Amino acid sequence: MPRRSRLHIPHAHSRPGEEPDFSYLETSPAGAVARPDVNARVRDISHLSVDLVRVLDDEHRAVGPWHPHLDPPELQIGLRHMLLTRVYDERMQRAQRTGKISFYMRSFGEEAVSVAQCMALRPRDMLFPSYRNQGLYVVRGRPLVDLMCQLLSNTRDMCKGRQLPVMYHWKEGRIFSISGNLTTQFPQAVGWAMAAAIKGEDDIGVSWIGEGSSAEADFHHAMLFASVYQAPVILNVVNNQWAISTFQGFAGGEQRSFAARGPGYGMAGVRVDGNDFLAVYAVTQWAADRARTGAGPTLIEHVTYRGAAHSTSDDPSRYRPKDDYEKWPLGDPVERLKNHLISLGEWSEERHAALVKELEEHVVESWKEAVQYGTLTDGPRLSRDLMWEDVFKEMPEHLRKQREQLRAEQGG
């Protein structure tokens, strides 16, 4: 028989009604991966893009060279930030279900990525998030009321009613506006970082996309420019296994890790257990030091799992097993950090339950305040005149005319 070419169609390892199957996932034991010097040459550290950096072992101990040796109070703050993110997400999901907001996206299962990374960065570092990085806002301390007002498109909406829920921005907190078009922020973060280097400042740029979005041209644009100019930037691919219904193999994760694209472009690539708070923190610190000291950019692949639906418009039971997340081999980031703190004697189930209750109350109180400023359907509304502003810095004549036309159309 003559040999023939063959079209390969990637398939998810398990679908609804089947047993979850994560046999494709390659992991390394906690503590097993060497931690090179931050100035190591890319060609000498390619193992980092294949292995999986892990610090927390199955007995909840922190082990190995990547152990960041954070003080217990810092770990407790990290746990608090992750829990607040989770509680906020749950509450906003319910608000969407009751029709108070039009749309929501949770980060359930991925909280360690935003929280640990943001804690490992400096306040002046500029963040270019995707739509599942609400933990960044929690760590940098934006009041939840402000985020909720954005979700509600109400009179205190930071976006003045122009953006879909969760597309926040915060100039003062140095968090860039979320687009909604995938991966566009990646080359922008690189350009931002290039400007920092041009100006001789030591702030770095950091950006996030999902593994599905790494298929976009902007991913490759960003990688190329980051590498060519050795821009002080950290580019994160959050591999949460699912791009809506499409599993990570369809974005190219089947043949080789996403992190391995780093060395492919001549930059450091690190594959990290994204549900291991300590490992994410340590890897981010390493990459940030590397960027800040002129040793170049890093691509970090966070191996994690999208525990919730893609968005409130999505039903994952139609494309993956219902108990997929429960069987995810890398566990849950909140549970793992909690158990680590308990094993250190620095936390307890009682304190944990009390914290959850406190955060839930905080979220409920914030919501009560936020809805006073209006919702999409009730209460005070933003002035319709705002829709004409900020198209340009100064309003041109044709927009003035259209504004008058709308005023007339709506009776003054």
Next chain:
Amino acid sequence: MPQMNMIQALNSAMDIMLARDPNVVVLGEDIGYFGGVFRVTDGLQRKYGEHRVLDTPIAEGAIVGAAIGMGVNGLRPVAEVQFADYIYPACDQIFSELARLRYRSAGEFWAPVTIRTPCGGGIRGGQTHSQSPEGIFTHVCGIKVVMPSNPYDAKGLLIASIEDDDPVVFFEPKRIYNGPFDGEPNKPAVPWSTHPKGEVPEGYYTVPIGKAEVVRAGQQVTIVTYGTMIYVCEAAARSLGLDAEIIDVRTMVPLDVDTICTSVKKTGRCLIAHEATRFSGFGAELSATIQEECFWDLEAPIGRVAGWDTPYPHAFEWEYFPGPRRVADGLKAVMETP
């Protein structure tokens, strides 16, 4: 007054802005060491260094994406896209990001990026080096669209674009880089030194964005045009002995409706001319606006002369190009209607 061609005038604009504002950077393919395929950035890297005049990989989407990030971080980038025909890979970054960043972030983030790009035909460039895609950009809310037609305006408008806090797509009609062109390819080339608009001050000045210019006053008909077509239209009107008022649009967004409509109301007749393809071209917007504003003053239907609605064919350049014959036919139609 020094004489400059358009290339020198554009170079002078960037030179002045690089010197005046430490946040101005210039980036693009072949623009640094080499000075650009049309020499527009010649000498700038030598003068201002590799960190301010950056050669880039061949990735237009990345050039614009990075320029946005630079703009957000306080720089004032001037990005070159080597040919307007190559701008399409950058369109998501231009349309979805650059144009709407100020709006979507309620004014908190914005990027003062100028994108320079040579456009237009008449240079035997075939279908990938001759396009005039300006109309596509005018359909996007949040970007200004500029096209100068002479060295004086080129310099003044480019300085104004670089200083503008809104994004600007700046089209350079490359057929007239070295001299005005009346659409007759077999006539000897005419240098800018023979034209009053080839006199360009050495120093800083601006030509305001959003202002059209009456380049020839006349009484019988208004010709609304821009770029290379200014000179083609002048020649066509002259050949018919018409006293035409010729308006150089200069800025497509925001459009100077007043200057255009004041003229049409005076003459009562209007021909619109551009190199770009006709269907859904910028001429359609001009025609609709003039009709709405000037209907009761019009003595004839508004005429349109444009490139044919085909790709730009290499072997049939002069059949394709809207030369003086096609413009003259258009003028006759506008004049002959009772």
